[in-house]
Amino acid sequence: MAGGDHLDFEIRPASQPVPAVERAALMANPGFGRVFTDHMVTIRYADTKGWYDARVEPRAPIPLDPAAAVLHYAQEIFEGLKAYRTADGGVTTFRADANARRFRDSATRLAMPHLPDELFLGSISELVTVDRDWVPTDPEGSLYLRPFMFASEVFLGVRPANEYLYCLVASPVGAYFTGGVKPATMWISAEYTRAAPGGTGAAKCGGNYAASLVAQAEAIEQGCDQVVFLDTVEQRYIDELGGMNIFFVLDDGTLVTPPLTGTILPGITRDSVLTLARAGGRPVEERPVSVDEWREGAASGRVVETFACGTAAVITPVGAVRSRGYAFTIGGGQPGPVTMGLRERLVAIQRGSAEDPYGWVKRIL
Ligand SMILES: *Cc1c(COP(=O)(O)O)cnc(C)c1O
Numbered sequence: 322m323a324g325g326d327h328l329d330f331e332i333r334p335a336s337q338p339v340p341a342v343e344r345a346a347l348m349a350n351p352g353f354g355r356v357f358t359d360h361m362v363t364i365r366y367a368d369t370k371g372w373y374d375a376r377v378e379p380r381a382p383i384p385l386d387p388a389a390a391v392l393h394y395a396q397e398i399f400e401g402l403k404a405y406r407t408a409d410g411g412v413t414t415f416r417a418d419a420n421a422r423r424f425r426d427s428a429t430r431l432a433m434p435h436l437p438d439e440l441f442l443g444s445i446s447e448l449v450t451v452d453r454d455w456v457p458t459d460p461e462g463s464l465y466l467r468p469f470m471f472a473s474e475v476f477l478g479v480r481p482a483n484e485y486l487y488c489l490v491a492s493p494v495g496a497y498f499t500g501g502v503k504p505a506t507m508w509i510s511a512e513y514t515r516a517a518p519g520g521t522g523a524a525k526c527g528g529n530y531a532a533s534l535v536a537q538a539e540a541i542e543q544g545c546d547q548v549v550f551l552d553t554v555e556q557r558y559i560d561e562l563g564g565m566n567i568f569f570v571l572d573d574g575t576l577v578t579p580p581l582t583g584t585i586l587p588g589i590t591r592d593s594v595l596t597l598a599r600a601g602g603r604p605v606e607e608r609p610v611s612v613d614e615w616r617e618g619a620a621s622g623r624v625v626e627t628f629a630c631g632t633a634a635v636i637t638p639v640g641a642v643r644s645r646g647y648a649f650t651i652g653g654g655q656p657g658p659v660t661m662g663l664r665e666r667l668v669a670i671q672r673g674s675a676e677d678p679y680g681w682v683k684r685i686l
Contacts, residue, residue, distance in 0.1 A: 326437040328364070328375040330447045335359040335379035341454070348457055351493045353633065354465065358452035362444040362489040365473075366434050369483075375440065377447050380490060390472035390482040397527040398427040399469035401632050402589075404449050404491075404685070406456045406463075407673050412449055412686035414466075415671045417442055419589045423525060424468065430524035432481035433470060441468060444489045446685045452491055453686055460672070461496035465633070469527075497634045502664070504640025504656055505629065507549045507562070508540030509612060511645050515550035515560060515584075522560070522584035529586075533563040545643055547629065551612065552584065558609040560584055562629050565637070566591040569610055570626035570659045571618070580607040590630040590667070596679065597666050603659075615642070619649045626657030628664075635671075636664035 338359040339347070347356045361380040366372050391397050400420045405413050421441040428435050445466055449456065456464045468489045472482030513536035516522020521529055533548065540548040549567065552558040559579055561567055566588040569577045576598045581587050598605050618624030619642070627639040638656035642649050651657075669675035673682060 326439045328372060328440060328443075330362070330375045330377055330443065332447070332451065333376060333378040334451070344454065348455070348459075348462075348493050351457075351462070351495050353494050353497070354492050356493055358448070358455040358464075358491045358493070360448060360451050361491075362448050362487075364436070364440060364444065364487040366436075366485040366487065367483060368434075372434075372436070372440060372487075375444070377451050383486070383488070385473070386475040388475045388477055390474050390476055393477060394472070394479060395526070395528045395531070396431055396433060396472035396482055397469065398424065398431050398433065398471075399467060399525055399527065400424050400427075401525075402445075402466050403463040403494075403632060403671075404445070404456055404466060405672055406458050407684075411684055412453060412456050412464075413673060413682045413684050414445060414449075416589050416593070416681045417445060417683060419592070420468070423587065423589070424470075427524040427526060428470070430521055431526055433472070433485060436470065436487055440487075444468065444487070448489055448491055449685055455491065455493050457493050457495070459495065463494055465492045465494045466490075467492065494633075497637075502638060502656055502661070504638040504654055505546040506544070506641040506643065507547055507629075507639055508543050508545035509549045509551065509642060509644035510536045510539065511551075511556070512536070512539070513548075513550070514553040514556075515563070517553040518583060520584070523581070523586060525586060530563065537563050543643060549642070552609075557611050557613075559612065559615065561586065562631075565629040565631035565634070567639075568594065568628050568630065569615065569618075569624050570628075570657060572623055572625050573604075574659070575604040575606060576659070577606045577608065577610055579610055588631055590632060590635065593667055593681070594630055594636070594663055597663060600678075601666075612644075616647065616649055619651045625652055626660050627651045628657075628660040635668060636660060 421438040470487040474482035474484035640654035
């Protein structure tokens, strides 16, 4: 059936999958986003046909016409989520339905067609089933899933394309922090911004990342790990990092995070942290936080912890902050108890070692 929400996936197994011994060697120390499984999913879209040709096929380069619209006007969106190995050898995902929904929201902003949730979630279970041996058994490892979609139409006119390719690849990843959680140092960019009101800040699109790379490079040059972007209007309020949301813990235990006003990516980790904090009886505020409040609060002891969060690192404590002309530390540069408590609670649910009262974890194998 073409064009509907349901498509059967055609399975084309790789004729030369990576041999088990080689796979084990690759998975012993995979790092992030360097090692890939044997297969990928592709689904095509044309205005005239809807979604069609859903396939699990050997992972391979994608032939692309030099006039494919994505190469010129960057009509591209993506997602990032993880599949986890359970203690009994099964495989689960965490809030994949939320990624499916956000993928549709990103598509709306980039004038792209909606991939039905059934196909988004179906692509994940099909790929993980075929490539199940690539899901790490290491208790800190996971299989990172990268769904993405781009304009494949061969046309140089400026308008939303009529043809798209959806693709899913998977990459085994190891522990984000090797040798314990280390606080990160942030660079507040005074030159570059990430997202303006009315722009694409709330969409997960490659273009946002393209625009953030020079600022991230500046952060690294300044000896920092990550860049923090400020609002574009007043250059005063903290938005987020290049690919992570940010939280502050006050001395009375209140958890504060910038509100979703359209310039911040609505992180699923962010939402999970808010849910867990509220459930634990912690006061939570979604409101603007200025650089001055952060800086003065760190000095006065009002801001006792800061952390960043996202799927890749889950929760990363922030120990120090720098910008042009000033620098400060938070909580003596050590990971704080609220940060680490929320991290443990979230990881335990994701990994299945704690009960999941929210229905976030879904078994796929
Ligand atoms: C993906 C992303 C995040 C984190 O979202 P999660 O759903 O928690 O992984 C935060 N900020 C940006 C800009 C992102 O692209």
